[in-house]
Amino acid sequence: MDKRDQLRSSLEKDRSQRKRGIWHSKAYHRFFEGYTEFRVPNPNGKGYTIQRVYTGNYYRQDLTKSQRVLLRLLYVVLFLCIVYFFVSCAILPVLSNSTWYVALTQAVSIVFLFWTVIAFISYLPAGQDMTINAYRSSSLALHTATLGSAVSLGVVALATLVFILLNVSTEPQVELLCAIKYLAGGLLALAMNRKEKRVNYLIIPSQNKPNVNSDEIK
Numbered sequence: 001m002d003k004r005d006q007l008r009s010s011l012e013k014d015r016s017q018r019k020r021g022i023w024h025s026k027a028y029h030r031f032f033e034g035y036t037e038f039r040v041p042n043p044n045g046k047g048y049t050i051q052r053v054y055t056g057n058y059y060r061q062d063l064t065k066s067q068r069v070l071l072r073l074l075y076v077v078l079f080l081c082i083v084y085f086f087v088s089c090a091i092l093p094v095l096s097n098s099t100w101y102v103a104l105t106q107a108v109s110i111v112f113l114f115w116t117v118i119a120f121i122s123y124l125p126a127g128q129d130m131t132i133n134a135y136r137s138s139s140l141a142l143h144t145a146t147l148g149s150a151v152s153l154g155v156v157a158l159a160t161l162v163f164i165l166l167n168v169s170t171e172p173q174v175e176l177l178c179a180i181k182y183l184a185g186g187l188l189a190l191a192m193n194r195k196e197k198r199v200n201y202l203i204i205p206s207q208n209k210p211n212v213n214s215d216e217i218k
Helices: 003-015 026-031 065-090 100-123 132-166 172-198
Strands: 035-041 048-054 057-061 201-205
Touching (some): 065 132, 100 132, 132 172
Antiparallel strands (some): 035 048
C-alpha cells in the first residue's frame, strides 16, 4: 500500500464508528472532524461550555520549508498563466464567444477556476501540520478544482475548434489562437493536478490526549 492509499485509509478510519455524544450538524462534524470535545461545567453551576482538543491525525507534506515555498510559488505562477490564457481570449469580441455552446463551456471553466482560488485560500497559508479539515480544504480541494479546470478548458478548446469548422469566421486565426490558448491553460491545470498528486503526505498522529468523558467528532 503506497502513501496515498494509506492516507485515504486513514481518512476513512477517522470517519467510521461515530460515537454517541453531543449532536451536531453534518457541516459541524465535517469542520471539526478529528477533534475530541467535552463538556466543562460553568463556574456558576448553570449549564456548561464545550471545549475541543484535536486528537486526530495530522497531514504533513514530506517537503522541506524551501520546497514548500517553491511549490506554492509554482502553483501561483501556473494559475496566473491559466487565467491569462483564458481571460485574454474570453474577452475578445469574436463570434465564437457569443456562440451558446462555447459560452456554456467557458462558464463551467469559470466555476472551476474560482474553485481553485478557494482552494488556494486554504492551501497557500496552510501550516506544516494540517488537520483533517485543513487537508481536505487545501490539497484534496486543489485536486478536484485543477482536474475540473483541465477538463473544462479542454472542452472549451474543442468547442472553439468545432465553431471554426462549422462557421465562416472573419478572424479564423484569432479563433484558432484562442483554441490553442484554452488547450494550453487546460494542460497547465493538469500539470498542477499531477504535481499535487505526486506530493507525499506524512501521517502524523496527534500527541494530544482526549479527556476521559470526551466524544470524538467523526
